[in-house]
Amino acid sequence: MHYTCPLCKTENKIDADFQITEYICRSCSNLIDITKNTSTKVVKKPIENVVLEIGQKGIVDDVEYAVTGIIIRKYGTNIFWREYYLKDKKGEDAFLSESDGHWVFLHSINGMDVKKKLNGKAAELHGKNYRWYETTECYIHAAAGFFENKLDFGLATYREYVNATQMISQEQSKGSNEYFFGRHISKYKVKKAFNIQNLPNYSGVGIVQPFYFNFRQTINIMAITALLICLVQLYVVTSRTNKSVFEQEINFTDVKDKEMVSKSFELSGGSAPLKVDVSSNVDNSWANVGLSLVNESTNEIAYTSKDIEEYHGYEDGENWSEGSKSSEFNFCGVAPGKYHFLISAEKESNISDPFKSGYQIDSGNYSVIQDGKGYFYMKDNKTSQITTYSDKIIFKNELMGMNLIKEPKEVQKIDSILFYAVPTEYNYVVNSDTNPTVKIKAEWLPVSFWNFAIVIILLIVFVGACYLGRKIFESSKWLNSSNSPYPQS
Incomplete structure (x- = not known):
């Protein structure tokens, strides 16, 4: 027309x-x-x-x-x-x-x-x-x-x-x-x-504008997802046994400047953390263990290095200690399969000045140790001169005569001085290697519920955030209405 x-x-x-x-x-x-x-x-x-x-x-x-x-x-x-x-x-x-x-x-x-x-x-x-x-x-x-x-x-x-x-x-x-x-x-x-190119831009919320996604459908999807996660977690838990999978004592001399290949061990079931405990009889010294977990099927390697150190002594009238003779760590999310360790280790020499950890008197000017035979050794830390006492009474009297001990309680502490190995030049045989080995123990831990719990919590938080967002959205939609079902500020 x-x-x-x-x-x-x-x-x-x-x-x-x-x-x-x-x-x-x-x-x-x-x-x-x-x-x-x-x-x-x-x-x-x-x-x-x-x-x-x-x-x-x-x-x-x-x-x-x-x-x-x-x-x-x-x-x-x-x-x-x-x-x-x-x-x-x-x-x-x-x-x-x-x-x-x-x-x-x-x-x-x-x-x-x-x-x-x-x-x-x-x-x-x-x-x-x-x-x-x-x-x-x-x-x-x-x-x-x-x-x-x-x-x-x-x-x-x-x-x-x-x-x-x-x-x-x-x-x-x-x-x-x-x-x-x-x-x-x-x-x-x-x-x-x-077939038009440009449209007016959005401003505010439209009177019949839908929420950005289907909220009910999202809840259904989240519920199904949570159910599937629960079923997977149940399968993982029931399909494996938690057990000790590796234990070996390694001589430091066997791994000096080289790596040792351990015996193989099998992990079956669902992925889980592998807890490793390393220990050595360190005494005012340290040791270090390098450990590589090798998957024999994929040749994938997970490496870690751990220090073991323990120190103690007596200072300012108090016994002190720090560190530990063992250390624990985890290889996280280890999948089922056949594995072995590559092991390297080193330690600090045990031959050291025992007086460093002895009983300190006169603000550290003198150090005192005793041996297993009842001999006391006092070292002048300024001159490095060492005096030997075979009788405890004489030793106490001399300390009081030198005004190094004045309080009765200080005299009593002489009785609790720890035993230390004294070098041979002071007429006592030294055990120069008190920690010749390091022990390694690996245990496949129970399947962690943390990941499962975190995912479920995130799903719940997501649904809650969606619910709150939808409520805010609907409230904005009715902002210009005289009959809004939502309270308007």
């Missing part, structure tokens, strides 16, 4: 077959009455954020529509939304409404099917309840296209009812009362349907 404007003689075409009552000239914007072929008024052209054109075609839900009209409605002083009138090939109407980048696809419905409830604060359609959102008074701000009914430029009242992503819209104007059923349509679907 085509019409020639009686004022500017511009030809106005539309590829649609329906009864047109009036149209707006695309050139001079005059509203032309078809019957009289005269202008009734000049209408402002819709320009801002208008992305569809008159006559443009697109496919929505497998139905081809043509854009036959565009109306911009205005509420208050600066609130606008756009309505695109659509016709399919059968002449059926549809509408696209866009506000702040949010789109709603609507169809006309019979008002008799809509039942008002709760003094108009709710509406029912086909057994589904819709909550009253807002009542808005507006008027036509700009328009273009071809129209089956005469446009009403007077004040119109829109009353909207919402349920999730669906809505009922009631439009009342002079002698007219129409109902529309609408549902959210994504802007990407609109973009694809009409």
Whole structure:
């Protein structure tokens, strides 16, 4: 169909077959009455954020529509939304409404099917309840296209009812009362349907905008995931036995400047930590053990190095000690398979000055030790001179005579001086190697529940965060409503 404007003689075409009552000239914007072929008024052209054109075609839900009209409605002083009138090939109407980048696809419905409830604060359609959102008074701000009914430029009242992503819209104007059923349509679907490049950006939350994902479906997925994790954990726990898998005592001399290959051991069942305990009889000295766990099937190697050190002594009237003769560590997440260790180790020499850990008197100027025969040895730390005492009484008296011991409790501490090995030049045989070996013991621990618990906790936290986010989202959606089910601050 085509019409020639009686004022500017511009030809106005539309590829649609329906009864047109009036149209707006695309050139001079005059509203032309078809019957009289005269202008009734000049209408402002819709320009801002208008992305569809008159006559443009697109496919929505497998139905081809043509854009036959565009109306911009205005509420208050600066609130606008756009309505695109659509016709399919059968002449059926549809509408696209866009506000702040949010789109709603609507169809006309019979008002008799809509039942008002709760003094108009709710509406029912086909057994589904819709909550009253807002009542808005507006008027036509700009328009273009071809129209089956005469446009009403007077004040119109829109009353909207919402349920999730669906809505009922009631439009009342002079002698007219129409109902529309609408549902959210994504802007990407609109973009694809009409093959347009740019669409208005989102602003705020749309009246029927869905949450970013299906919350109920997400809960179902999380529940199934948690169940599967529980079943896997149950299988891992029941399919393996916790046991000691390796134990060996290694001479330091056997691994001096080289690595030792241990005997192989088998791990069967689910992945779990492998706890290793290394120990040596260190005494005021240290030892170091290097351990490589080798997977014989994949040749993958996990390496670690651990120090074993233990020191003790007597200082400022107090016994002190630090360190330990053993050290524990884990190889985490060891998978089933056949393994062996590569072992290297070294230690500090045991031949050292025993007086360093002896009983310190006179603020450390003298050090005292004793041997297994009851001999006491006192070393002057300034001159390194060592004096031997075979009788405890004589030794105590000399200490008091030198004013090195004044308190009775200090005298008593002489009786508790620890035994130390004294070098041969002081007439006592030294045991020069008190820690000739290092012991290595490996145990496959019970399957850890930490990873299982952490995953379950994260799933619960995720669902809780989604629930809170959805509640905030819905509250934002109803922010401009006079009938919000959410408390507004």
